[in-house]
Amino acid sequence: MKNETPLNIALIGFGTVGSGVARILATQAETLSIKAGRPINLRRVVVRDASKSREYLPAGISVSTDVADVVNDPEIQLVVQLVGGIDPAHEYMKSFLAAGKDVVTANKALIYQHGESLFQLAATNGRTIGFEAAVAGGIPIISAVTQALAGNRILSIEGILNGTSNFILTQMLDHEQTYEDVLKEAQALGYAEADPAMDVDGTDAAQKLSILTELAFATRVPLESIVRQGIDCLELLDLQVAQELGYKIKLLATSRLHGERLEVSVQPTLIRGDRTIAQIDGADNIVAVEGDAVGMTTFSGAGAGQLPTASAVVADIVDYATGRTQLTFQSILRSLKQPSVSIQPQEELSRRYYLRFTVDDRAHVLADIADILGRHEISISSVRQDESSESSSGTARLVIMTHHTTEGSLRGADAELKKLACIQGQSIRLPVAD
Amino acid sequence: MKNETPLNIALIGFGTVGSGVARILATQAETLSIKAGRPINLRRVVVRDASKSREYLPAGISVSTDVADVVNDPEIQLVVQLVGGIDPAHEYMKSFLAAGKDVVTANKALIYQHGESLFQLAATNGRTIGFEAAVAGGIPIISAVTQALAGNRILSIEGILNGTSNFILTQMLDHEQTYEDVLKEAQALGYAEADPAMDVDGTDAAQKLSILTELAFATRVPLESIVRQGIDCLELLDLQVAQELGYKIKLLATSRLHGERLEVSVQPTLIRGDRTIAQIDGADNIVAVEGDAVGMTTFSGAGAGQLPTASAVVADIVDYATGRTQLTFQSILRSLKQPSVSIQPQEELSRRYYLRFTVDDRAHVLADIADILGRHEISISSVRQDESSESSSGTARLVIMTHHTTEGSLRGADAELKKLACIQGQSIRLPVAD
Numbered sequence: 001m002k003n004e005t006p007l008n009i010a011l012i013g014f015g016t017v018g019s020g021v022a023r024i025l026a027t028q029a030e031t032l033s034i035k036a037g038r039p040i041n042l043r044r045v046v047v048r049d050a051s052k053s054r055e056y057l058p059a060g061i062s063v064s065t066d067v068a069d070v071v072n073d074p075e076i077q078l079v080v081q082l083v084g085g086i087d088p089a090h091e092y093m094k095s096f097l098a099a100g101k102d103v104v105t106a107n108k109a110l111i112y113q114h115g116e117s118l119f120q121l122a123a124t125n126g127r128t129i130g131f132e133a134a135v136a137g138g139i140p141i142i143s144a145v146t147q148a149l150a151g152n153r154i155l156s157i158e159g160i161l162n163g164t165s166n167f168i169l170t171q172m173l174d175h176e177q178t179y180e181d182v183l184k185e186a187q188a189l190g191y192a193e194a195d196p197a198m199d200v201d202g203t204d205a206a207q208k209l210s211i212l213t214e215l216a217f218a219t220r221v222p223l224e225s226i227v228r229q230g231i232d233c234l235e236l237l238d239l240q241v242a243q244e245l246g247y248k249i250k251l252l253a254t255s256r257l258h259g260e261r262l263e264v265s266v267q268p269t270l271i272r273g274d275r276t277i278a279q280i281d282g283a284d285n286i287v288a289v290e291g292d293a294v295g296m297t298t299f300s301g302a303g304a305g306q307l308p309t310a311s312a313v314v315a316d317i318v319d320y321a322t323g324r325t326q327l328t329f330q331s332i333l334r335s336l337k338q339p340s341v342s343i344q345p346q347e348e349l350s351r352r353y354y355l356r357f358t359v360d361d362r363a364h365v366l367a368d369i370a371d372i373l374g375r376h377e378i379s380i381s382s383v384r385q386d387e388s389s390e391s392s393s394g395t396a397r398l399v400i401m402t403h404h405t406t407e408g409s410l411r412g413a414d415a416e417l418k419k420l421a422c423i424q425g426q427s428i429r430l431p432v433a434d
Numbered sequence: 435m436k437n438e439t440p441l442n443i444a445l446i447g448f449g450t451v452g453s454g455v456a457r458i459l460a461t462q463a464e465t466l467s468i469k470a471g472r473p474i475n476l477r478r479v480v481v482r483d484a485s486k487s488r489e490y491l492p493a494g495i496s497v498s499t500d501v502a503d504v505v506n507d508p509e510i511q512l513v514v515q516l517v518g519g520i521d522p523a524h525e526y527m528k529s530f531l532a533a534g535k536d537v538v539t540a541n542k543a544l545i546y547q548h549g550e551s552l553f554q555l556a557a558t559n560g561r562t563i564g565f566e567a568a569v570a571g572g573i574p575i576i577s578a579v580t581q582a583l584a585g586n587r588i589l590s591i592e593g594i595l596n597g598t599s600n601f602i603l604t605q606m607l608d609h610e611q612t613y614e615d616v617l618k619e620a621q622a623l624g625y626a627e628a629d630p631a632m633d634v635d636g637t638d639a640a641q642k643l644s645i646l647t648e649l650a651f652a653t654r655v656p657l658e659s660i661v662r663q664g665i666d667c668l669e670l671l672d673l674q675v676a677q678e679l680g681y682k683i684k685l686l687a688t689s690r691l692h693g694e695r696l697e698v699s700v701q702p703t704l705i706r707g708d709r710t711i712a713q714i715d716g717a718d719n720i721v722a723v724e725g726d727a728v729g730m731t732t733f734s735g736a737g738a739g740q741l742p743t744a745s746a747v748v749a750d751i752v753d754y755a756t757g758r759t760q761l762t763f764q765s766i767l768r769s770l771k772q773p774s775v776s777i778q779p780q781e782e783l784s785r786r787y788y789l790r791f792t793v794d795d796r797a798h799v800l801a802d803i804a805d806i807l808g809r810h811e812i813s814i815s816s817v818r819q820d821e822s823s824e825s826s827s828g829t830a831r832l833v834i835m836t837h838h839t840t841e842g843s844l845r846g847a848d849a850e851l852k853k854l855a856c857i858q859g860q861s862i863r864l865p866v867a868d
Binding site for chain 1: 454458462465466468469470471572573574577578581582583584586587708710713714725726727728729730731732733734735736739741742744745746747748749751752753756757758761762764765769771772
């Protein structure tokens with residue numbers, strides 16, 4: 001069974017992750033060749049600036065700035081494509097597949113947006129795409145969903161899929177800082193991008209959730225169908241009140257079957273403090289998958305970063321070298337053709353909710369709000385208004401926990417609440433995970 | 435790539451896990467055939483009593499009491515061997531492999547004890563052994579260590595690998611019950627065996643740790659080389675004092691590289707309360723794997739039980755049906771031949787420790803103990819003796835937390851401490867995980 005033919009690979013992009021992959025390939029060469037059953041040769045690297053010197057590149061490797069050098073090299077079997085974003089990554093990927101090369105990538109946005117057509121192109125050309133690194137970095141969640149849990153009908157996927165948001169929420173609570181202050185610090189430390197929008201508004205987590213959802217439920221969920229809410233609406237007070245009530249607020253990505261319909265959301269969510277998922281702090285990610293046989297299984301670890309992501313990329317390379325990827329990718333293609341489930345309309349989402357209002361600090365305010373909620377059949381579980389909060393401004397923070405109600409009822413109530421003169425500024429509404 | 439040839443399998447044993455496997459194969463038949471790329475046919479079942487009626491068996495299946503019926507059936511390619519214990523499971527397994535059949539098993543004791551020779555026999559016959567279900571039930575930890583983390587040099591494996599022990603410890607603390615009372619309840623509820631020795635003395639966890647250690651470090655660790663301590667030495671007071679100090683006590687299985695030597699232990703261990711591993715309660719299992727690239731990655735879920743274990747068995751069956759197992763098993767065989775590391779002598783284990791003594795409630799006791807510890811260069815970090823504890827008996831509980839010291843120093847001190855007349859009954863000594 002031993003196959004000593006070397007696997008020749010090319011690396012497109014030598015940024016953070018690319019250099020991490022080169023480092024692992026160089027430092028673990030012998031072990032990797034044992035696991036893979038053959039040597040893995042990094043034969044070409046394509047970079048933006050070929051003149052820069054680079055660590056961990058094998059002697060005699062060809063470094064160029066043109067992907068055509070890879071496309072036209074018949075010796076390259078596998079291309080490790082680590083260029084981010086859609087353009088030109090999408091064109092690169094198509095050209096590699098069309099040229100009969102297999103691809104490993106960490107590009108989540110590309111898999112989210114063009115996965116369907118790229119998988120089809122790969123299938124047509126008898127090629128494969130490995131994308132373990134595209135979701136949750138070093139956590140092997142793609143292989144868990146597609147292989148390890150094969151004996152299960154998956155019932156739900158819940159996860160913290162964006163490390164930047166989780167880092168910000170953790171820091172806010174631990175250091176009693178505002179969202180804005182923590183964000184600034186995170187940017188200075190390199191934990192958050194200069195433009196953090198995709199991270200903090202839930203887009204990044206939603207794209208990852210969409211990929212996992214498609215693999216688990218054979219259902220394509222475009223971003224527009226995901227109930228999405230960012231963490232930028234949160235105040236420190238929300239995190240503190242939630243904690244006093246026994247919850248942590250996390251940017252939770254959820255896909256859950258309700259009967260034959262799928263709830264798909266990415267929202268700051270109150271999670272009972274004793275649940276594992278509530279206890280993942282800092283930049284870590286976690287994914288909890290519930291299967292009908294296995295029950296709840298959770299996977300956690302670094303969801304981003306140079307070496308964790310490179311770890312997933314290298315696992316994909318070894319998988320390919322052994323021949324497993326070819327079998328797994330076929331299995332994924334077949335699975336994706338299973339009947340899809342329909343997405344639950346947003347209005348029908350039924351959860352408990354945390355509602356926070358900034359209200360005038362005077363009589364009858366609570367009665368007015370409670371009246372509106374009651375007429376929309378939103379039942380109140382608990383109310384909390386702290387004496388101390390911002391009394392100098394003449395306003396107070398009012399927090400209401402509801403019993404189960406629907407997003408539709410709340411939207412109905414919202415329209416009326418907006419007309420109440422006693423409510424100031426932005427109210428927020430967060431779901432509570434059961 | 436589509437392979438429509440059905441995979442014919444036999445099931446040996448139709449107990450808890452076996453019937454769970456049959457149930458999943460029956461209820462998920464269509465999805466499984468899509469994932470596997472071909473139908474999976476349960477063709478034969480071997481049981482102790484063939485006259486009993488059984489759910490979830492396909493029409494026309496052959497139920498017999500003789501494994502020879504499977505050995506001699508050339509149509510059976512894969513045998514799912516779910517007989518526990520060593521005899522006759524070992525003989526069965528050898529006969530299947532010798533007859534050219536591949537095997538999937540959940541038998542941890544067998545893999546621990548005879549894995550080496552069975553793997554060799556499989557290799558000689560060009561066959562494979564799937565054993566994902568042998569460690570940590572539904573948690574895909576074997577595939578994580580052998581595949582998903584292939585790009586890592588593994589630095590440590592820490593885990594809660596015995597659900598019964600974890601259940602007992604959780605119940606003791608939550609319900610303020612003694613070890614004996616909880617054990618009785620657990621036995622009545624079926625969470626603990628009538629003879630729980632292998633669970634509570636750490637044997638079960640040590641066997642699982644040994645299997646994981648061999649896969650991660652290519653190093654065979656016999657039970658005798660594992661520092662092993664059970665939970666039956668613990669009092670409720672230990673759990674409570676630990677909690678007040680910010681720790682949870684868990685039966686922790688640890689393999690950790692120190693330089694080029696491996697610490698391997700299974701001991702009740704104080705773990706900082708904010709670590710994920712400390713927060714796994716009840717019968718769940720968790721495994722935290724630290725890789726040099728990925729950092730700390732954790733996997734948790736049900737470590738035992740009918741359907742969780744069956745979930746892992748079915749994943750192995752699907753893996754086999756796709757052809758992946760054949761590639762993975764070769765990779766494992768090659769990896770096991772890598773240079774092994776040496777086991778750290780028990781005396782050199784360096785940790786912080788929790789020491790609990792039952793002492794006469796009189797002057798100079800602490801001074802006597804501290805003197806002995808000091809002379810063995812064991813430095814004390816904190817001391818705690820509660821006024822309330824058992825004053826009626828004239829004894830008190832003394833808890834000492836040490837700074838880093840070695841198991842050897844403590845053993846040296848033990849010899850002297852044992853001679854102190856003021857120390858009553860059994861003292862205990864637990865490591866503290868950093």
